[in-house]
Amino acid sequence: MKCILFCQNNYAFGILEPIKTYCENNGHEYIWYINDKIIHDFPFKEEKHTSSITELKNFESDVLFVPGNEVPYYLRGLKVQIFHGLAGEKKGHFRIRHYFDLYLTQGPYFTERFKKLKSIHKDFDIIETGWPKLDIYGTDKSAFEQEKKELLEKHNAKKILLYAPTFSPKLTSAPFLKEQIKALSEHKDYLILLKFHPLMDESWIQIYTDLAREITNIIFETEKNIIKFLLISDLLISDTSSVIYEFLLLDKPVITFNNISEQILWQNSSHYDELLSLVEKNLNEDPYSKERKFIFENYHPYNDGQSAKRMVEAVADYIQKNGVPEKRKISILRRFKINSIFKK
Numbered sequence: 001m002k003c004i005l006f007c008q009n010n011y012a013f014g015i016l017e018p019i020k021t022y023c024e025n026n027g028h029e030y031i032w033y034i035n036d037k038i039i040h041d042f043p044f045k046e047e048k049h050t051s052s053i054t055e056l057k058n059f060e061s062d063v064l065f066v067p068g069n070e071v072p073y074y075l076r077g078l079k080v081q082i083f084h085g086l087a088g089e090k091k092g093h094f095r096i097r098h099y100f101d102l103y104l105t106q107g108p109y110f111t112e113r114f115k116k117l118k119s120i121h122k123d124f125d126i127i128e129t130g131w132p133k134l135d136i137y138g139t140d141k142s143a144f145e146q147e148k149k150e151l152l153e154k155h156n157a158k159k160i161l162l163y164a165p166t167f168s169p170k171l172t173s174a175p176f177l178k179e180q181i182k183a184l185s186e187h188k189d190y191l192i193l194l195k196f197h198p199l200m201d202e203s204w205i206q207i208y209t210d211l212a213r214e215i216t217n218i219i220f221e222t223e224k225n226i227i228k229f230l231l232i233s234d235l236l237i238s239d240t241s242s243v244i245y246e247f248l249l250l251d252k253p254v255i256t257f258n259n260i261s262e263q264i265l266w267q268n269s270s271h272y273d274e275l276l277s278l279v280e281k282n283l284n285e286d287p288y289s290k291e292r293k294f295i296f297e298n299y300h301p302y303n304d305g306q307s308a309k310r311m312v313e314a315v316a317d318y319i320q321k322n323g324v325p326e327k328r329k330i331s332i333l334r335r336f337k338i339n340s341i342f343k344k
Contacts, residue, residue: 001023001028001029001062001063001312001315001316001319002028002029002030002059002060002061002062002063002077003019003023003028003029003030003031003061003062003063003064003065003312004030004031004032004033004056004059004061004063004064004065004075004077005019005020005030005031005032005033005065006033006064006065006066006067006068006071007032007033007034007035007038007042007067007068008035008038008068008070009035009038009068009084009198009199010038010041010042010198010224011067011084011197011198011224012067012068012084013041013042013043013044013224013225014133014224014225014226014227015067015082015083015084015131015132015133016032016065016067016082016132017044017132018132018133018135018136018307018308019065019082019132019308019311019312020032020044020047021308022308022309022312023312026312028312030048031048031049031050031055031056031059031061032044032047032048032049032050033049033050033051033053033056034049034050034051035051036051039051041198041224043224053072053075053342053343056072056075057074057075057076060076061075061076061077062076062077062078062319062324063077063078063080063315063319063324064077064078064079064080065080065082065311065315066079066080066081066082066100067082067083067084068084069092069095069097069099070097070099070337070338070341071099071100071338072338072342073099073327073328073330073334073335073338074327074338076324077324078101078102078315078318078319078324078325079099079100079101079102079325079328080100080101080102080103080104080311080315081099081100081102081103081104082104082131082132082311083104083105083106083110083131084242085241085242085243085245086106086131086242086245086246086299086300087240087241087242087244087245087261088109088110088113088261089240089259089260089261089262090240090242094113094114094117096117096121096124097334098121098123098328098329098330098331098334099328099330099334099338100124101124101125101325101328102124102125102126102127102315102318103124103125103126103127104126104127104128104129104311104314104315105126105127105128105129106128106129106130106131106299106300107128107130107297107298107299107300107301107302108128108297108298108301109298109299110128110299111126111128114126123328123329125318127314127318129302129307129310129311129314130300130301130302130306130307130310130311131300131302131307132307132308132311133227133246134246134249134300134302134307135305135306135307135308136227136231136305137249137250137303137305138302138303138304138305138306139305140305141231141250142231143228143231144228144231144232145232147228147232148160148231148232151191151232152191155188155191155216155217156188157188157189157190157191157217158189158190159189159190159191159234159235159283160190160191160192160193160232160233160234161184161190161191161192161193161233161234161235161236161237161279162192162193162195162229162230162233162235162236162237162247163177163181163192163193163194163195163236163237163238164194164195164196164197164226164229164236164237164238164241164243165177165196165197165200165238165239165241166197166238166239166240166241167196167197167198167199167200167201168240169201171239171240171241171258171260172200172204172239173238173239173257173258173272174196174200174201174204174207174208175204176257176272177237177257177272177275178207178208178211180272180273180275180276181194181208181211181218181275182211182215183275183276184275184276184279185215185217185218187276188217190217190279191217191219192217192218192219193219193221193229193233194208194211194212194218194219194220194221195221195226195229196208196220197241198224208220226243226246227246230243230246230247230250231250233247233252234252234283235252235253235254235255235279235282235283236252236253236254236255237254237255237256237275237279238254238255238256238257239256239257239258239259240256240258240259240260240261244256244259244266245295245299245300248265248266248292248295249295249296249299249300251289251292251296253266253267253282253283253286253288253289254266254267254282254288255267255268255269255275255278255279255282256268256269257269257270257272258270263294265288265291265292265294265295266288266291266292267281267282267287267288
């Protein structure tokens, strides 16, 4: 099977890496598509990759794995949506854009919603597989324990707190938490890691980078894949971000500010000045530990580290039964959008 690993944003690298590894180990040919704007961040430059749509056409793929919202409709291959997060409350998560033949869902919550949409649109299929980015939770959850130990010893700290806000201007907490993060850092038992979304406004990146330069127990992390920081942190601070669910699935406490989810199963507050007291409460009492069971069962019940395998095998089976689609029916407006994005 010939596969395209389709990356429009650099968060796609960590999502697609387990699929790449499975393809590599099981005889499937693959090529990375990397948008020109993120080529400098691409971590696998020794592997076959391109930023040329023409080269992708010539590759004549059987499948395109896409953790984003758009994909060229005219490329050969089954167009497969594998998603870039778990935040179903985010605008657009359940929007049907008609570019995809197959949706590979992370868990029952997503599967049931897409089944309802399929009954309306009738132009795609759904298979529940789990999400490959989280395969490490099942295979090597302790991968960075030594690094965590060394970090804590270096900073003479006891707990690692991760601040990972969303980039959305309407939802981000970044403009409101700078002074609270600074006050939190006065408690030297805490080592605070700052990990911002790659699409975050540059001005806020600079403000928080400067803060980290001033204060020794605040570190602004630039590594693109957030998984390591999720694994080593003891508590997450955020707002309305998919990373919340990724952290909850590690069975650790989360604090958010003005989260817009319809069902909040963690500590949420509308008062930014409560950060310190909420951190202490959730580290010491973990009051929402029982509520996390719903997230485990509905958002991502797969803890075997085999989601990438399920995805690739599900696609291979689907193609064997249905063949590679000749084309998709796309509206003129959506054709124009894709042609504009990919410069056809």
